[in-house]
Amino acid sequence: xxxxxxxxxxxxxxxxxxxxxxxxxxxxxxxxxxxxxxxxxxxxxxxxxxxxxxxxxxxxxxxxxxxxxxxxxxxxxxxxxxxxxxxxxxxxxxxxxxxxxxxxxxxxxxxxxxxxxxxxxxxxxxxxxxxxxxxxxxxxxxxxxxxxxxxxxxxxxxxxxxxxxxxxxxxxxxxxxxxxxxxxxxxxxxxxxxxxxxxxxxxxxxxxxxxxxxxxxxxxxxxxxxxxxxxxxxxxxxxxxxxxxxxxxxxxxxxxxxxxxxxxxxxxxxxxxxxxxxxxxxxxxxxxxxxxxxxxxxxxxxxxxxxxxxxxxxxxxxxx
Amino acid sequence: xxxxxxxxxxxxxxxxxxxxxxxxxxxxxxxxxxxxxxxxxxxxxxxxxxxxxxxxxxxxxxxxxxxxxxxxxxxxxxxxxxxxxxxxxxxxxxxxxxxxxxxxxxxxxxxxxxxxxxxxxxxxxxxxxxxxxxxxxxxxxxxxxxxxxxxxxxxxxxxxxxxxxxxxxxxxxxxxxxxxxxxxxxxxxxxxxxxxxxxxxxxxxxxxxxxxxxxxxxxxxxxxxxxxxxxxxxxxxxxxxxxxxxxxxxxxxxxxxxxxxxxxxxxxxxxxxxxxxxxxxxxxxxxxxxxxxxxxxxxxxxxxxxxxxxxxxxxxxxxx
Numbered sequence: 001x002x003x004x005x006x007x008x009x010x011x012x013x014x015x016x017x018x019x020x021x022x023x024x025x026x027x028x029x030x031x032x033x034x035x036x037x038x039x040x041x042x043x044x045x046x047x048x049x050x051x052x053x054x055x056x057x058x059x060x061x062x063x064x065x066x067x068x069x070x071x072x073x074x075x076x077x078x079x080x081x082x083x084x085x086x087x088x089x090x091x092x093x094x095x096x097x098x099x100x101x102x103x104x105x106x107x108x109x110x111x112x113x114x115x116x117x118x119x120x121x122x123x124x125x126x127x128x129x130x131x132x133x134x135x136x137x138x139x140x141x142x143x144x145x146x147x148x149x150x151x152x153x154x155x156x157x158x159x160x161x162x163x164x165x166x167x168x169x170x171x172x173x174x175x176x177x178x179x180x181x182x183x184x185x186x187x188x189x190x191x192x193x194x195x196x197x198x199x200x201x202x203x204x205x206x207x208x209x210x211x212x213x214x215x216x217x218x219x220x221x222x223x224x225x226x227x228x229x230x231x232x233x234x235x236x237x238x239x240x241x242x243x244x245x246x247x248x249x250x251x252x253x254x255x256x257x258x259x260x261x262x263x264x265x266x267x268x269x270x271x272x273x274x275x276x277x278x279x280x281x282x283x284x285x286x287x288x289x290x291x292x293x294x295x296x297x298x299x300x301x302x303x304x305x306x307x308x309x310x311x312x313x314x315x316x317x318x319x320x
Numbered sequence: 321x322x323x324x325x326x327x328x329x330x331x332x333x334x335x336x337x338x339x340x341x342x343x344x345x346x347x348x349x350x351x352x353x354x355x356x357x358x359x360x361x362x363x364x365x366x367x368x369x370x371x372x373x374x375x376x377x378x379x380x381x382x383x384x385x386x387x388x389x390x391x392x393x394x395x396x397x398x399x400x401x402x403x404x405x406x407x408x409x410x411x412x413x414x415x416x417x418x419x420x421x422x423x424x425x426x427x428x429x430x431x432x433x434x435x436x437x438x439x440x441x442x443x444x445x446x447x448x449x450x451x452x453x454x455x456x457x458x459x460x461x462x463x464x465x466x467x468x469x470x471x472x473x474x475x476x477x478x479x480x481x482x483x484x485x486x487x488x489x490x491x492x493x494x495x496x497x498x499x500x501x502x503x504x505x506x507x508x509x510x511x512x513x514x515x516x517x518x519x520x521x522x523x524x525x526x527x528x529x530x531x532x533x534x535x536x537x538x539x540x541x542x543x544x545x546x547x548x549x550x551x552x553x554x555x556x557x558x559x560x561x562x563x564x565x566x567x568x569x570x571x572x573x574x575x576x577x578x579x580x581x582x583x584x585x586x587x588x589x590x591x592x593x594x595x596x597x598x599x600x601x602x603x604x605x606x607x608x609x610x611x612x613x614x615x616x617x618x619x620x621x622x623x624x625x626x627x628x629x630x631x632x633x634x635x636x637x638x639x640x
Contacts, residue, residue, distance in 0.1 A: 051432040081403050087425035091450045101421040105407035112371040130411045 008313045009036055012196040016042045016209020017057045018074035019235055019242055020202035021064035022295040026305030027200065028065055028135050029298070038136035038192040039065075040219070042204070043120065044147035044177060044212025045159045049097055050088075052104070053111040056160070057209065058124055058139055059103070066131035074243070077102045096165040121186040136192065140213040143183040147212050150174035159208075168245035172252045175207055180215035185222075193222040198312045201232035203293065205246045206265050207253065214269070223269055229312050231272040233304070234259045234293060238278050242294070260284050272315065274308055287315075328633045329356055332516040336362045336529020337377045338394035339555055339562055340522035341384035342615040346625030347520065348385055348455050349618070358456035358512040359385075360539070362524070363440065364467035364497060364532025365479045369417055370408075372424070373431040376480070377529065378444055378459055379423070386451035394563070397422045416485040441506040456512065460533040463503040467532050470494040479528075488565035492572045495527055500535035505542075513542040518632045521552035523613065525566045526585050527573065534589070543589055549632050551592040553624070554579045554613060558598050562614070580604050592635065594628055607635075 011031060015024045020042075028034040042057040056075060063069035063077055070076040080100030089095045099107070106127060113123040119142040128137045147159040151170035154161075162168060193199065204210050214220045223230055236259060241247045250257035255265060259279040263270070263286045273288045280290035289311045295301040331351060335344045340362075348354040362377040376395065383389035383397055390396045400420030409415045419427070426447060433443045439462040448457045467479040471490035474481075482490060513519065524530050534540045543550055556579060561567045570577035575585060579599040583590065583606045593608045600610035609631045615621040 050428045051435055052428065077407070081401060081421065083401050083403070083421035084424045084428070087397070087422035088429070091425060091429060091447065093425075093429070101401065101403035101424075102407035104404045104421075104424060105411060105413075108370045108372070108404070109408070109411060109413070115371055127411065 008197045008309060010038070010192070010196050011036065011198045011200065011309070012038045012040060012192050013200040013202055014040050014042075014204075014210055014213050015057070015061050015202040016204025017045075017060045017244075018064075019295075020057070020204040020209060021061040021069070021074065022301050023200070023202040023233055023305060023308075024061055024135070025064050025298070026295065026301030026303070027309070029302040030305040030309055034135050038138060038188075038196075040138050040140050040189055040192070040213055041124075042209050042212050043139045043141060044145055044208070044215075045163065046146070047158060047160045049099060049107070049160075050093075051111065052099075052107040053114050054097075054099070054107050054160075055110065055120070055124075055139070058137070059106055062124070062128050062131060062133060062137055065128070065133045065135050065137070068131065076100045094165075097160060098164075119186070121188070136188070138189050138192065139186050140189060140219060141183040141216050142186045144179045145183040145212060145215065146178040147208060148176055148178050163208075163245075168248065172249050175249070175253060177212055177215045180212075180217075183216050185216050185218045189216075190218055190222045193219065193226070196226075197228050198309070199223060199226060199228065199230040200308060201230065201266065201270065203233040203235040203242065205235060205241075205244055205249070206262055207249060207255070208245070220269070229271045229315060230269060231274060231308060231312055232263070232266050232270045233274040233308065234262060234276065234279065236262065236279075237276040237293065258282060263288070272312070274304075274311070328517045328629060330358070330512070330516045331356065331518045331520065331629070332358045332360060332512050333520040333522050334360050334362075334524075334530055334533050335377070335381050335522040336524025337365075337380045337564075338384075339615075340377070340524040340529060341381040341389070341394070342621045343520070343522040343553055343625060343628075344381055344455070345384050345618070346615065346621030346623070347629070349622040350625040350629055354455050358458060358508075358516075360458050360460050360509055360512070360533055361444075362529045362532050363459045363461060364465055364528070364535075365483065366466070367478060367480045369419060369427070370413075371431065372419075372427040373434050374417075374419070374427050374480075375430065375440070375444075375459070378457070379426055382444070382448050382451060382453060382457055385448070385453045385455050385457070388451065396420045414485075417480060418484075439506070441508070456508070458509050458512065459506050460509060460539060461503040461536050462506045463499060465497055465499040465503040465532060465535065467528060468496055468498050483528075483565075488568065492569050495569070495573060497532055497535045500532075500537075503536050505536050505538045509536075510538055510542045513539065513546070516546075517548050518629070519543060519546060519548065519550040520628060521550065521586065521590065523553040523555040523562065525555060525561075525564055525569070526582055527569060527575070528565070540589070549591045549635060550589060551594060551628060551632055552583070552586050552590045553594040553628065554582060554596065554599065556582065556599075557596040557613065578602060583608070592632070594624075594631070 060075045153170045247257040259282040263273040567577040583593040596613045
């Protein structure tokens with residue numbers, strides 16, 4: 001691969017939910033001009049909740065970048081309440097999706113704008129701008145592309161049923177992405193990838209959060225055709241995921257969920273892999289950086305993002 | 321008019337918002353078997369709020385009958401909050417319609433069921449049943465019929481813009497009902513009127529709350545063709561309405577908003593008029609009952625309803 005020698009100016013990051021949002025936040029803070037940062041968000045977990053168009057991963061990134069995310073959960077809005085869901089229960093309805101009352105505003109506006117014919121990318125840009133997010137936030141696609149799982153216990157489930165209703169406890173026997181064949185990248189996505197000086201794959205679940213983005217053929221092709229570095233940050237430390245079912249689901253699908261296994265999963269898509277200090281002897285076949293990859297505080301997010309940027313920068317200089 | 325001699329068994333009441341809901345509640349409590357009570361609710365003030373199908377008057381009646389209405393406002397749910405509307409404001413949106421968070425559940429379910437093709441009457445019956453309402457609650461129509469006003473200050477306004485956004489302060493120069501020509505009564509409405517032993521017009525705004533119901537031609541015709549008494553309860557005491565713009569708007573439209581004027585407005589639709597003690601010498605041309613028509617407490621609602629029922633009952637006996 002021929003790496004060009006442009007200064008590290010434009011950065012594109014692929015992000016899923018909470019983990020991806022944290023690194024996206026760190027990149028926003030670490031870059032000299034966050035207007036040159038573009039986040040490509042996962043929409044594979046989007047669904048309709050009583051008709052409301054919910055985009056959990058996109059909103060997690062948006063709220064995190066806007067500084068209004070729930071500080072403990074990582075998703076949803078801080079200081080939110082569940083009055084609406086509580087009332088749904090009075091109607092005898094299921095309330096397993098804990099949509100916050102303030103969060104409803106986002107989903108109601110999105111639903112209303114989509115119904116008026118606006119594409120998701122335009123709606124997302126509008127919402128993000130209103131919340132003061134200066135970073136570009138693009139859904140991977142404006143088309144339907146839905147992550148689906150077949151499970152031992154319940155058969156085929158929609159993603160949020162698997163993930164939230166059943167708390168990712170069912171055993172996944174098969175995983176696929178409805179609509180992937182036809183999905184086109186949202187406007188600006190391929191352009192951002194082509195213009196990027198660095199592509200970052202955030203520490204999100206490889207099969208549930210990153211793979212749906214890569215399933216948009218033109219996105220995968222643009223990354224494969226890159227002439228700039230693409231680095232991924234590991235979503236695991238040792239045999240443990242930070243959050244969610246990364247290790248469990250990859251195991252069920254016969255994939256190796258170790259740092260080395262995840263690097264191998266990304267294969268030729270990445271030029272470098274950032275792992276935790278604990279995994280520095282993990283037998284990685286790809287160029288790697290070992291550091292503290294936990295992002296428990298805003299400062300830790302910015303520090304990790306800064307290290308990723310410095311690493312890629314130095315590496316490019318060496319490549320000249 | 322030939323009044324029949326059936327015992328006062330089935331009662332139908334036409335109700336608008338808060339005032340109508342209070343008498344409907346009183347009737348429910350005063351009747352030996354509230355399953356024989358049917359409320360025909362006004363849908364002329366229904367509108368879409370960011371795509372949500374809101375039915376303010378229907379819900380006011382439903383919540384009041386279910387015992388979950390806001391005790392001070394009369395509309396909306398008790399113990400509700402405004403988190404969603406507050407967040408809408410963060411997006412720079414208008415928040416003049418103070419939709420409560422718990423109230424959103426009702427509107428979300430209604431919107432979702434309407435989108436699935438269910439008629440409003442079916443949706444309303446489902447919602448009311450889930451909240452434990454034993455009384456029949458029917459929207460006047462499943463068709464669109466929207467109260468509209470032309471105003472001196474703002475030109476043509478949708479009803480909720482006039483009523484909530486501008487707090488009924490604009491001067492109304494013209495009032496009409498969009499869709500009235502084509503609107504058919506909801507299933508069960510005409511049947512209930514035909515089967516009724518008594519029809520009650522609740523103390524609601526004659527032109528804004530009751531007239532939209534009467535604008536459904538088959539409803540007006542069924543009332544005109546009755547062979548049982550129809551009595552109205554006055555929404556005014558002296559020159560003052562209990563709530564809202566009754567006196568103001570009737571004056572602006574050149575109508576007499578006194579008890580006598582309102583009785584005259586209903587004309588041949590009513591056989592009797594219930595007024596406050598203060599209005600007993602108001603020069604009413606129709607048979608009337610003077611009593612305390614304030615309904616500040618649940619007990620007062622039941623007492624007034626009981627008096628209305630007893631009056632109509634005794635009157636029928638005399639008519640035999």
